[in-house]
Amino acid sequence: MEKIFRKRIESLFSKLAVEDIDAVVLTNPYNGFYFTGFDCAVATILVRAAEPVLVVPRLEYLRAKKETVYGEVIGISSYEAEIGPYERVFIGKTWDLVNNILSEYGVRGKVGVDRANLKVDEHEKLVKTLSREITDITKAVVSLRSIKSEEELKAIRKAIRVAEEAMRRASNCLEKGVTEEEVASEIERVFRLNHADRSFNTIVAFGENAAYPHAKPGDRELKEGDLIIIDLGAKIYGYCSDITRTFICGKASEKQLKIFNAVLEAQRTAIESIRSGKKAAEVDKAARETLKQHGLSAYFNHGLGHGVGLEIHESPTLNPASKDTLLSGMVVTVEPGVYLERYGGVRIEDMVLVVEGGCEVLTSFERLFF
Ligand SMILES: [Mn+2]
Structure with a gap:
């Protein structure tokens, strides 16, 4: 299974090669599912040659841990509350967490986003928070998904x-x-x-x-x-x-x-x-x-x-x-x-x-x- 998802991520980056994109942030849960096997991520972060990172609502954390074929899972919560011993939760805004993850991975260049799924105000927030060049990669994902394996x-x-x-x-x-x-x-x-x-x-x-x-x-x-x-x-x-x-x-x-x-x-x-x-x-x-x-x-x-x-x-x-x-x-x-x-x-x-x-x-x- 893991091989299937690795191959899909590789195909995506080779499609994006000419655009010089080192990381992709997917906000459409179906796109996330296609690359990780989990259907409910609010953001799926793919960094070239690294494992995917899934940001999921806190309440989905355990299910995501179980269903995600490979990659890391982080729960997100917008408010302070006690956190269970087995949880990994970030308290704050999704785009701040995404920004932290990209920095951790040393991503400085262009970031691809499946923009078609994002509401206009969310997109504006994303652009502001990431402070990196952002490019719409919806087409590449759509065309990959349209050809069935x-x-x-x-x-x-x-x-x-x-x-x-x-x-x-x-x-x-x-x-x-x-x-x-x-x-x-x-x-x-x-x-x-x-x-x-x-x-x-x-x-x-x-x-x-x-x-x-x-x-x-x-x-x-x-x-x-x-x-x-x-x-x-x-x-x-x-x-x-x-x-x-x-x-x-x-x-x-x-x-x-x-x-x-x-x-x-x-x-x-x-x-x-x-x-x-x-x-x-x-x-x-x-x-x-x-x-x-x-x-x-x-x-x-x-x-x-x-x-x-x-x-x-x-x-x-x-x-x-x-x-x-x-x-x-x-x-x-x-x-x-x-x-x-x-x-x-x-x-x-x-x-x-x-x-x-x-x-x-x-x-x-x-x-x-x-
Ligand atoms: Mn029909």
């Missing part, structure tokens, strides 16, 4: 397996009279019993509620003729999965079939267009053009997809404005949808792994149920 793919595949088991369970619950909340709770029971968490709030939407891409499950009961959107994701070892299926209660109407088949075709066209080197915006366009041919593109009100990893939405982004290029090793969703006010909606979402010359569809749950 074998170990990460293993975790993602496992998260997908649990998600698909939950989708199976949910699809077996779709009897008339069941509520959205009841189906959502069955899904989350499957997660829990498989040592998984949810990657995001589970979506179960019946009938007219399926017109809201991010519908919240409520007490709506399932009725004959309803479109049903279920969007769920499990999280295992920190890694997320994300899958959506659309079902119909009873017999599908012609209009429902027309929408469903258009979305399915848009998804297929987009998936077929994916390969390493392809512009993400082009893949979005492939789906949008297909929906246009069916007169439905105006009802596709979100982007085609997103990267998935430690975060449910991460780089790259697949939408018309995206500047991202898909590369081998990226894991992305492909999720076209059509939503009609007061009627309902259809969305079909799968996860794919970008490879040379194409992609591997990681999700395997059937898409057609009627």
Whole structure:
């Protein structure tokens, strides 16, 4: 395990080599997790050729000691209080502690910070306190995280397996009279019993509620003729999965079939267009053009997809404005949808792994149920 994290830190510094950066301070907890295995650090300090130092809230100190794969842990508290004999706690401000640590390690040059995560006033405080040149290294971290290693793919595949088991369970619950909340709770029971968490709030939407891409499950009961959107994701070892299926209660109407088949075709066209080197915006366009041919593109009100990893939405982004290029090793969703006010909606979402010359569809749950 330690080797994996060491390698990631080395990769980061070799990416930053041209910028002459000797130390990095990460404030996004997901970035911290990626380099140390602990998910809750307020600051993760990486100094070239040294072990990482994690600054964690005092109450997380023991868990951090246990879960951090390698490196030092220091608890932080903003107020004076008695300290336990086994604790290492700094009383004061986070940036003061970070500054002390950098000085201890003799860091005088430029410091890289994942600035995208920081609120403006926090960034100002950081600049003042560190009194060193600071440079934004968000891009380097984002691009490292977007390419998944074998170990990460293993975790993602496992998260997908649990998600698909939950989708199976949910699809077996779709009897008339069941509520959205009841189906959502069955899904989350499957997660829990498989040592998984949810990657995001589970979506179960019946009938007219399926017109809201991010519908919240409520007490709506399932009725004959309803479109049903279920969007769920499990999280295992920190890694997320994300899958959506659309079902119909009873017999599908012609209009429902027309929408469903258009979305399915848009998804297929987009998936077929994916390969390493392809512009993400082009893949979005492939789906949008297909929906246009069916007169439905105006009802596709979100982007085609997103990267998935430690975060449910991460780089790259697949939408018309995206500047991202898909590369081998990226894991992305492909999720076209059509939503009609007061009627309902259809969305079909799968996860794919970008490879040379194409992609591997990681999700395997059937898409057609009627
Ligand atoms: Mn998604």
